[in-house]
Amino acid sequence: xxxxxxxxxxxxREQSIVLEDVKLMxxxxxxxxxxxxxxxxxxxxxxxxxxxxxxxxxLGPSFCALDANRPWICYWILHSIALLGESIDARLEDRTIDxxxxxxxxxxxxxxxxxxxxxLATTYAAVNSLITLGDEKSLSSIDRDKIYRFLLSxxxxxxxxxxxxxxxxDVRACYTAISVASVLNILDDELVRDVGNYILSCQTYEGxxxxxxxxxxxxxxxxxxxxxxxxxxxxDRLDLATLLDWVVFRQGVExxxxxxxxxxxxxxxxxWQGGIFALLQRFHxxxxxxxxxxxxxxxxxxxxxxxxxxxxxxxxxxxxxGTSSSGDEACxxxxxxxxxxxxxxxxxxxxxxxxxxxxxxxxxxxxxxxQDPGGGLKDKPRKGRDHYHTCYCLxxxxxxxxxWSKDEDSSPLPRVVLGPYFNxxxxxxxxxxxxxxxxxEAQEFFARS
Amino acid sequence: xxxxxxxRLPMSxxxxxxxxxxxxxxxxPDPVVPIDYKQDFTETMDYxxxxxxxxxxxxxxxxxxQEAIRFNPGNYTVWHFRRQILESLDADLHEELDFVERIxxxxxxxxxxxxxxxxxxxxxxxxxxxxxxxxxxxxxxxxAKNYHAWSHRQWVLQALGGWEDELxxxxxxxxxxxxxxxxxxxxxxxxxxxxxxxxxxxxxxxxVSYTVEAxxxxxxxxxxxxxxxxxxxxxxxxxVNDPKVSSVCLKVLRIKSNSVFALSMLLDLLCHGFRPSExxxxxxxALRTSDSEPLDSDLGKAICHVLQLVDSIRxxxxxxxxxxxxxxx
Ligand SMILES: [Zn+2]
Numbered sequence: 001x002x003x004x005x006x007x008x009x010x011x012x013r014e015q016s017i018v019l020e021d022v023k024l025m026x027x028x029x030x031x032x033x034x035x036x037x038x039x040x041x042x043x044x045x046x047x048x049x050x051x052x053x054x055x056x057x058x059l060g061p062s063f064c065a066l067d068a069n070r071p072w073i074c075y076w077i078l079h080s081i082a083l084l085g086e087s088i089d090a091r092l093e094d095r096t097i098d099x100x101x102x103x104x105x106x107x108x109x110x111x112x113x114x115x116x117x118x119x120l121a122t123t124y125a126a127v128n129s130l131i132t133l134g135d136e137k138s139l140s141s142i143d144r145d146k147i148y149r150f151l152l153s154x155x156x157x158x159x160x161x162x163x164x165x166x167x168x169x170d171v172r173a174c175y176t177a178i179s180v181a182s183v184l185n186i187l188d189d190e191l192v193r194d195v196g197n198y199i200l201s202c203q204t205y206e207g208x209x210x211x212x213x214x215x216x217x218x219x220x221x222x223x224x225x226x227x228x229x230x231x232x233x234x235x236d237r238l239d240l241a242t243l244l245d246w247v248v249f250r251q252g253v254e255x256x257x258x259x260x261x262x263x264x265x266x267x268x269x270x271x272w273q274g275g276i277f278a279l280l281q282r283f284h285x286x287x288x289x290x291x292x293x294x295x296x297x298x299x300x301x302x303x304x305x306x307x308x309x310x311x312x313x314x315x316x317x318x319x320x321x322g323t324s325s326s327g328d329e330a331c332x333x334x335x336x337x338x339x340x341x342x343x344x345x346x347x348x349x350x351x352x353x354x355x356x357x358x359x360x361x362x363x364x365x366x367x368x369x370x371q372d373p374g375g376g377l378k379d380k381p382r383k384g385r386d387h388y389h390t391c392y393c394l395x396x397x398x399x400x401x402x403x404w405s406k407d408e409d410s411s412p413l414p415r416v417v418l419g420p421y422f423n424x425x426x427x428x429x430x431x432x433x434x435x436x437x438x439x440x441e442a443q444e445f446f447a448r449s
Numbered sequence: 450x451x452x453x454x455x456x457r458l459p460m461s462x463x464x465x466x467x468x469x470x471x472x473x474x475x476x477x478p479d480p481v482v483p484i485d486y487k488q489d490f491t492e493t494m495d496y497x498x499x500x501x502x503x504x505x506x507x508x509x510x511x512x513x514x515q516e517a518i519r520f521n522p523g524n525y526t527v528w529h530f531r532r533q534i535l536e537s538l539d540a541d542l543h544e545e546l547d548f549v550e551r552i553x554x555x556x557x558x559x560x561x562x563x564x565x566x567x568x569x570x571x572x573x574x575x576x577x578x579x580x581x582x583x584x585x586x587x588x589x590x591x592x593a594k595n596y597h598a599w600s601h602r603q604w605v606l607q608a609l610g611g612w613e614d615e616l617x618x619x620x621x622x623x624x625x626x627x628x629x630x631x632x633x634x635x636x637x638x639x640x641x642x643x644x645x646x647x648x649x650x651x652x653x654x655x656x657v658s659y660t661v662e663a664x665x666x667x668x669x670x671x672x673x674x675x676x677x678x679x680x681x682x683x684x685x686x687x688x689v690n691d692p693k694v695s696s697v698c699l700k701v702l703r704i705k706s707n708s709v710f711a712l713s714m715l716l717d718l719l720c721h722g723f724r725p726s727e728x729x730x731x732x733x734x735a736l737r738t739s740d741s742e743p744l745d746s747d748l749g750k751a752i753c754h755v756l757q758l759v760d761s762i763r764x765x766x767x768x769x770x771x772x773x774x775x776x777x778x
Contacts, residue, residue, distance in 0.1 A: 010593065011628035056481050063484045067494075068524040073482045092481065099480045114475040115498055116526045164525055166532070168564040205637055205679025211596070214603045214642070216634040218596065245713075248766045249671065255762075261630040261671050263594065354765045361762060 011262050018264050021381040022254045025368050041367050041419030043397075044375065045084055048390065051375030052077045055387055056092065068112030068119075071103055071126040076391035078132045082435040083394045083425045088133075097138050100126045108146030118150055119164045124176035131183065131434050131442040139445045148186045151177050159194020170211045171202050175224030179432050182231045183439070185446040196234040199225045203238055206261060207246030217246060219259040219272040226276055227431045230283045240284065247276045248356060255361035256369070256380075257396075266379045267370035268389050270362055270396020271433070277357050278399045278430035282408075359400035363418035366397050395433055398425040408436060457489060460496050465509060471495035472502060490520045501530050506537035515548065522556045528565050535569075545569050546577070550584060557588050563597040567604055578609035586618070593622060594631045603638055612643045627663055633672040637679055649680065656680050661697045664710075668701045674710040678717075689723045702732050707759040716752045720775060749774040 008016070029040055056077050059066075066073060074096060081088060088096070102114040103126060109118025110126035127147075130138045154161045154177060161173040174195050181187040201213040202225055208217025209225035222243065229235040250257045250273045257269035370377045370393045376385030377393035401424055404416045414421045429439035460466045473495050476483065486494075497517045500510045514531040517524060535545060549566045556562055566584075570577040585602040588595055606612055616639050622632040640652045657680055663673040677697070681688030688694055695718060701711040715733075719725065725748055733748055736755045745751045753771035757764045 009626035009628050011626050057483075059482055059484045061485050061487050061490075064486060064490050064521055065523060067484060067486075067490075067521050068526070070482050070484075077482070095477075095479050096481045098477050099482070102475055102477055102480075111526065112524070114477075115472075115501075116524070117529060119525060163560075165529065167525065167529070168560060168567075204634065205682050206634075206675045212600055212603075214607075214638045215600050216596065216631050244766075245717075246675075248763055251762055253762060260594070261675060262628045263630070354768075356766050356769055358762050358765065 014264060015262075018380060019254065022265070022365070022369055025381060026364075029368055038420060041364075041423070043367065043419065043423040043425075044371060044373055045422070047373065047375030048377070048394075049081065049084060049086055049375075051372075051385070052080050052387070052390065053088070056088070056096075068116060069122065069125075070113045071100060071110055071122040071129060072112075073387055074100065074129045075125040075132070076387040078129050079434065080387070080391050080394050082132050082438065083398055083428070085426050093133050093135075093138070096129065096133060097141050100129060101141055104141075104143065105146075105150070108143060108148070108150035117164050119167070120151075120154055120161060120173050120176040120180075121163060123147065123150070124180050127180050127183065128432060128434050131432075132438050134438045134441050136445070139442060140449070142184065144184050144186055144446070147180065147184060148191075151181055151186075151191055155191065155193075158198060159196075160198035161195070171199060171209060171221045171225045171228070172211065174199060175228045178228045178231050183432050183434075183442060183446070185443075187231070192232045196229060196232055196237060199228055199234075200237055203243070207239065207242035207244075208260075209243075216260055219247075219250060219257065219269045219276075222247065223272045223275050223279075226279055230279060230431060235284055240280070243276075244280065244356070247273055251357050251362070254369070255358065255363075255365035257362070264380070265365070267366060267377060267396070268379065268392035270366055270370075271392040271399060274357065274359075274362060274396045274399045274403075275430050275433070277355055278403055281353075281355065281403060282430060353404065353406050355400075355403040357400075359403055359416065360418055362400045363397060366393050366400075367419055367423070394425060395428060397423075398428050399430060401425060402427045459489075460492055466496060469496055469499050472498035474498070493517050493520055497527060497530075501526070504533075506534040508538065510534050511538065511540065518552060522552050522559050522562055525561050525564075528561045532565065532568055542569050542573055546573075546580065546584075553588065557592065557595055558597060560597070563601050567601060570605065571608060575609045578605055578611040581605040581609065582611050589622070593626060593629050596631075599631050599635060602635070606639075607642070612639070612645055615639045615643065616646070623663075627667060628670055628672060630672045630675075633676050637676060640680075649682070653680055657691070657693050661693060664697055664701065668705050668708050668711065671710060674714060678714070685721055689718055689721050694718070695723065695725075695729070699729060699732055702736075706736050707755070709756065709760045712752050712756050712759075716749060716756070716770065719749045719752070747774070 029037060032040065055073065059073070063073075078088070078096070100110065103110045103112070103116070103122065105111055105118035107118070109120070110123045111118050112122045116122075127142060130142055151161075154164070154167075154173070156162055156169055160169050161177040162169045163173045167173075177191070178187065178195065181191050198213075199209065202210045202215075202221065204210050204215075204217040206217040208219070209222040210216055210218055211221045226235065226238070226243070229238055249261075250259070250269070252258055252265050254265040256265040256267060257273035258265050259269050259272070366377070369381050370379070370389070372378055372385040374385075376387075377390045378385045379389055401412050401417050404412055405427075408427060412424065417424050427436045428434065429436050432439060434442075461471070471492065474491075493513070493516050497513055500507075500513060511531065511534045514527050514534065517527045518531070521527075534540075535542070546566070546569055549562060549569065553559075553562050553566070566581075570581050582602065582605060585598045585605070588598040589602075592598075606615060616636070619632050619636040619639060622629055623636070626632070640646060640656055641649050646652050657677065660673045660677045660680065663670065664677065667673075677694065678688070681691070681694075694714070698711045698715045698718070701708045702715075705711075715723075715725075715729070730748060733751050733755070736751075745754060750771055753767045753774070756767040756770075760767065
């Protein structure tokens, strides 16, 4: 138990409260028999589906506060459903397309609800929702020419974008604009012009990216900034070594990520921060290739530490992976998996590499600390579920399950998926955060039309 | 003052609105994500939509946006229309600041409020600087890491001024909570951008001393370590050569031999050409406690190895760093 000393600062006090909650969870987990462990690590698919479907069909009065975010709610729910490998029936799909069309502004772009001004964030959410639904009817409901005009009208002379007419200008706006333009195949030099300069001016001395020049490095903005730079082919202008060093330190002993230095762990950063690793691995050649150096048995079990919370909580988990042959489970967990002398590339023909963050620890945090057994996912213990956290916790879970695969199409080995293998989620395109298959269909569709 | 919600008279029964036909939301026959709106909410928004469509920029429209905002401060369309009305009516913007303050108290993490506040303060000009600094100070006293409040504060300083006491403000917040990374970030902002200080070069010596002191007080606090590195941004050579930097690493390692931040900075220094003295080699050599293998004679490799052990959550990263080390030092 952490002692509470009177001269602790607010940061220390809040951190020790959260850490105690998390440790308690992990202690309970460590003490139960293997069968119970497996149950505890289960992703409650049915309950999550029920929670999601219910939200799609009816939201209570407390959602008045999200009345200007309804395409977001659609996206959070539809993307979560797609990550779970499920889909909605044709009728519900039609209703979604119809509803989003009513959010589409006559002059282009989508607003937060019918009759609201077009907004970049809700445009992103609506476009991603329609891509996630994915058939012809859904994709062709997007008026690309008008969206292009809307995007252009949101561009500031300095190159960055504003969220809406005379709205706030920040890295989020740049990302949503460029993401939408790219996925709809309408990205051109005019939209790209100088946006890279703006993102670059937001990389802070810490290494991460802030919302505006001068602000604090933040996981959400770092993801947005990095994804934007990748889409406009300017990622090498960023100081990637420092960015990587910053993001790697955002993963805490809890296993989950914090959004900023000395802040608390939060499940949604599993995607914002975890997704950064996926972006760097997939789209940055130097880091992506270098990471493959970790292949083939570099992970040495002698390196397994026994001193931290991290290894303390991982005892006895080998049965859950069903593969570790040595008694040193902590090693298997800590290194993700110990392949010993086996040439990994030959295992079932699947190419693997170690991600630069601890993907097993992240999965453990998500499954044990961020899941509401009644359905939905959340920030941390003691917090309530919501659709936003459900979407980004699941997105982060998908990233951490698939980040081992060197090529997008190979399915992960059972031992890199914590808990039962049916926990495995669909892979995503990490730049846009839509399910990979749907992204490809959309890409093909918009290349033709 | 706002009226009690319980006593609210439906708008349809207020004579001053009798000329307006409310415009319902075009949700379609069978919408997804339908919200079970409260009746008051629906009515207010129906009238709002009617006035917004008619672009009626009147005093009653202004007060209607106030009601709509109270129901949902996240509705950017309402805020936008409100700005248009304020402009058309040439309204008293000081009063507007008070309105925003009332709303912000319970919604301090909402983009729209801060964007609106920035617009109002921008219209008022440098006269508003003191009030805005006070306002953000108040919000930060409730949550010292409120991202929007800090962004607003930075905007105020740059657009309206008020830099004079900002370093003291950071100092005070850091005294309260030395782990507050937002305050460290603000400190960096002030040191690098204040027109009254000598910039990074002029401030470096005193800032390094301050930071080193903070590190020595709490070596496990990541913020001053990142700040220290930041003080040498774009001047890596000075960072590598400044004995104050390498010596703080050494000092910390002597108190706490497994300090991840000290080891990590030492590794970065080595990667950038730092030539370690015998003292450093000995300090690192002393770290081989739990491990039976002798440490690598390559100091960079040895540090990576130790980091893999003491910072297990990042073991893969340290392994990768090891693979990327420049030729032995
Ligand atoms: Zn969150």
